[in-house]
Amino acid sequence: MSDIISAKLNEEPSKKKQYALLAIIILAALIWSLSAIQFNATDEGGAKIAGKIILGILQPDMDLLWNFTDQGVFYLLFETICIAFLGTIFGAILSIPVAFLMAPSVVPKPVYLLTRFFVIIIRTIPALVYGLMFVRVTGPGPFAGVMTMSLTSIGMVSKLYVDVIEDIDVGILEAMDAMGCTTFEKIRFGIIPQLIANFTSITIYRFDMNLRDATILGLVGAGGIGSPLIFAMNSYRWNQVGSILIGLILLILLVEVISNRLRGKLVNG
Incomplete structure (x- = not known):
């Protein structure tokens, strides 16, 4: 002792x-x-602008906030959601084969290293840079935002998918193989049930992130509510800025609550 x-x-x-x-x-x-x-010390002009932004949130432009046309906050938020949703879905679908090619237990080491290097390159470039590139290629609008969200989603989603794939219970597959199950049956009843819940949870988490990124992408002309926000700020229309910010805050809070509940149910059963 x-x-x-x-x-x-x-x-x-x-x-x-x-x-x-x-x-x-x-x-x-x-x-x-x-x-x-x-x-740099904040001068009087900066303090005044900060005060006007706060005043704009407290006294928003109600006509813009409750405008249901394609120029209103509701439509712009809906467009932002669509960009984030489509970008997440396309990115998640493309991430599945990439993830299997990144799994060391599935493919040979050269294929694994080459795919991993490719994903690292994708993750290195910021979303704003991709947004600027796609705006130049496809023109400004929501399609450039969808393409940007799809590409940036691959970098993170495929990496998380690999961790799930590596945790597959191979004992189930060996038992099915001993029972004489075909390859399709092993994939359908042995692999997919082990992956679907975690894959869906990761995809929902990425959608939550893409929703915020889609707002930022609007600043470079890739659709969504970011463009009207920067235009309103440059024009010193602080009441409109307040309306847009209120809509964004409410949208992100709502999506945060829903996504957390869905992910909790998926992971915990």
């Missing part, structure tokens, strides 16, 4: 040293990062 106590006492100083060293490293990194940032 005394030996155990003495051993624990000997371990404590080393842990304290490790924690102290970690704290020093984090503090040094923080100081080094702050040195690269120039903090």
Whole structure:
């Protein structure tokens, strides 16, 4: 008993040293990062603009907020949802074969490394850059946003799909193989039931992210509510800015609640 106590006492100083060293490293990194940032004092003009934005949220343009035409907040939010939804669906479908090609237990190592390198390249480029590229190729509008969401979704969704694929219970497949099941039957009854719940949960989570990204993509002309928002801000129409922000906040909160409940039911059964 005394030996155990003495051993624990000997371990404590080393842990304290490790924690102290970690704290020093984090503090040094923080100081080094702050040195690269120039903090400019907010002038009176900036404070006035901040106040007008808050006033615009408190006193929104109700005509724009309750406008059901293609220029109103409801239609713009609906367009943003459609861009995020279609981009998520297309990206999720394309991610399935990519994920299987990234799974080390499914394909040879050269194929796995090549596909992984391809996905890393996709993940490296920001969504705004893809948005600018597709706007140049397809022209401004929702289609450029859908293409951007589809491509950016592949980078994250396929990576998460791989983790699910690697956790498949191979014992079920071996048992089905011993029973004489065909390849289609093993895929239909052995693989898909193990993947569908987690795949769907990942897809819903990505839709939640794409909904926010679709708002940002509107700033570069890729459709959605981002374009009217930046136009209203550049024109100093703060009441319209407040209406658009209120619609965005309510939409994101609603989608957040629904997606969390759906994902919880899928994962927990």
